[in-house]
Amino acid sequence: MNNKFNKLTLAAAITAAFASQAHAGGYQINEQSVSGQGYGHAGRSSNIHDATIVYGNPAGMSFLDRAQVTVGGTYLNVNTDLSNVEASRFIDSGVAAGGAPNGNQIPIGSIPGGNDGDMVPGTPIPFAFYAQPVTDQLAFGFGVYAPFGSKTDYEDDFQGRYFGDYTEVKVISAQPTVSYRFNDQWSVGAGITYNQVEGELRRQLPSEATFNPATDIDSRVDGEDEAWGYNLGVIYRPIPETTLGLTYRSKVDYTLEGDFSATDPQGNVLRSDTANLDLTTPETVNFSVTQQMTDRLKLMFGASWVRWSQFDQILVTGSQGDTITQEVQNYSNAWAFASGGEYQLTKTLALRAGVTLDFTPTNDEDRSVRIPSDDRRIFSLGAGWSPTPDMTIDVAYSYLTERGTFVEQDRNDLLQGAGGASYSADYKNEAHGFGAQLTYRF
Numbered sequence: 001m002n003n004k005f006n007k008l009t010l011a012a013a014i015t016a017a018f019a020s021q022a023h024a025g026g027y028q029i030n031e032q033s034v035s036g037q038g039y040g041h042a043g044r045s046s047n048i049h050d051a052t053i054v055y056g057n058p059a060g061m062s063f064l065d066r067a068q069v070t071v072g073g074t075y076l077n078v079n080t081d082l083s084n085v086e087a088s089r090f091i092d093s094g095v096a097a098g099g100a101p102n103g104n105q106i107p108i109g110s111i112p113g114g115n116d117g118d119m120v121p122g123t124p125i126p127f128a129f130y131a132q133p134v135t136d137q138l139a140f141g142f143g144v145y146a147p148f149g150s151k152t153d154y155e156d157d158f159q160g161r162y163f164g165d166y167t168e169v170k171v172i173s174a175q176p177t178v179s180y181r182f183n184d185q186w187s188v189g190a191g192i193t194y195n196q197v198e199g200e201l202r203r204q205l206p207s208e209a210t211f212n213p214a215t216d217i218d219s220r221v222d223g224e225d226e227a228w229g230y231n232l233g234v235i236y237r238p239i240p241e242t243t244l245g246l247t248y249r250s251k252v253d254y255t256l257e258g259d260f261s262a263t264d265p266q267g268n269v270l271r272s273d274t275a276n277l278d279l280t281t282p283e284t285v286n287f288s289v290t291q292q293m294t295d296r297l298k299l300m301f302g303a304s305w306v307r308w309s310q311f312d313q314i315l316v317t318g319s320q321g322d323t324i325t326q327e328v329q330n331y332s333n334a335w336a337f338a339s340g341g342e343y344q345l346t347k348t349l350a351l352r353a354g355v356t357l358d359f360t361p362t363n364d365e366d367r368s369v370r371i372p373s374d375d376r377r378i379f380s381l382g383a384g385w386s387p388t389p390d391m392t393i394d395v396a397y398s399y400l401t402e403r404g405t406f407v408e409q410d411r412n413d414l415l416q417g418a419g420g421a422s423y424s425a426d427y428k429n430e431a432h433g434f435g436a437q438l439t440y441r442f
Helices: 003-021 060-061
Strands: 067-090 105-110 121-133 138-152 166-181 185-205 217-239 242-249 252-265 269-281 285-292 299-308 313-317 323-328 334-344 349-358 376-388 391-402 405-414 419-441
Touching: 060 138, 060 185, 060 217, 060 242, 067 391, 105 349, 138 185, 185 252, 217 269, 217 313, 285 391, 334 391
Parallel strands: none
Antiparallel strands: 067 105, 067 121, 067 419, 121 138, 138 166, 166 185, 185 217, 217 242, 217 252, 242 285, 252 269, 269 313, 285 299, 299 334, 313 323, 334 349, 349 376, 376 391, 391 419, 405 419
16 A cells, blocks of 8 residues: 555545535534424524523523523434445456556446445433523523534445445534623523534445455544634514524634544554544524413424535645645535424423424535435424423424435545445435433522
8 A cells, every 4th residue: 555545545534424414414413402302493592491592592591580400312313224226346447457557447346245224323412501690681501512413333344335334523512601681672692612523434445356345444534623612692572472582603613633544354554644624513593483372372483594605625634734635515505494382281281393394505416425314304292391390301202304315426546546436325314303301490
């Protein structure tokens, strides 16, 4: 192996992972409130229910009547069906004739392996928030949550393993927040976020023209970084029954510093290097309205906008600062819309329901096996039980179904330029989310 092989491997591992994740939902996580999950997060910026408003809209804290802490989480179970799979291997015709590579690839059969499709393991997503009124107008809050994250883990002999077989990206944020209420109608809030990102990305490389998974070379890169961001919020109540909320979350710029290694099946490290990848998590804007229809019924509507269009390219640099790869992505800004409601069945029990439409900014040409996702519809149910005025237990269930999508990828730079591979398949994804949280008021 040579240095060119090393750079190509590193670029492929990093680029495929992050390019494929920037789509609707993708590595952006919405699970920061189980009470909000019950109505599809339709009132994320306007429904002031518990301490999770620290994330939903920092301006809302000043409308809470007393200190409270909310802790909980959502467990996501994702199922994927693969069909119409085609996986082929190629060899350079010049090499096949005993000469030098000429760039002309000829097919030599299918890639050995399987396509179980269960590539997303069950994942818990926890959170914790605290809100404390300081005066009648001023409030302070703090939250720890995961705003971004994703994980895929295919079987060892996955036929698309040369395009990515393992991806894990996690962002954890800590957010101190203040809120000030001018009067019964207006309030504002602001928070600073300290964010840590870490990730591990893997794909396989064939060591021989048979593309035998038992002899593949394991190529992986891991890295981490930390950075600061902020969010702003405003709430307006023109009348007591109507609440409008607007929240802005800033982009966060990271430079992941990673270690790369390529290891053979015997555990011998064939190559190692360092690499830098600039990653920006996009800014988002959320607007929602909560309308108290009767003493028992409230309805909510929300719209979210994510500025994915700033994700126009991926630039990976090597240990000497040289450009390893620079690829145009051309993503589009994405919208999500939600509507939901809450009905106070009894003094202690509230029932909730909501529907969310989440649209993808990706295009068919760049979709990857790492996160083969598309437009989403999410149906949610929830309930809140308050056995005492000081405590509320919330539970929620969400069913997510995606539009069927298609992945088609090919590479010609495998086997040190002497061979390549292609993979295509139809993907159909669905997910189940089970959430629970506890709120205690002081």
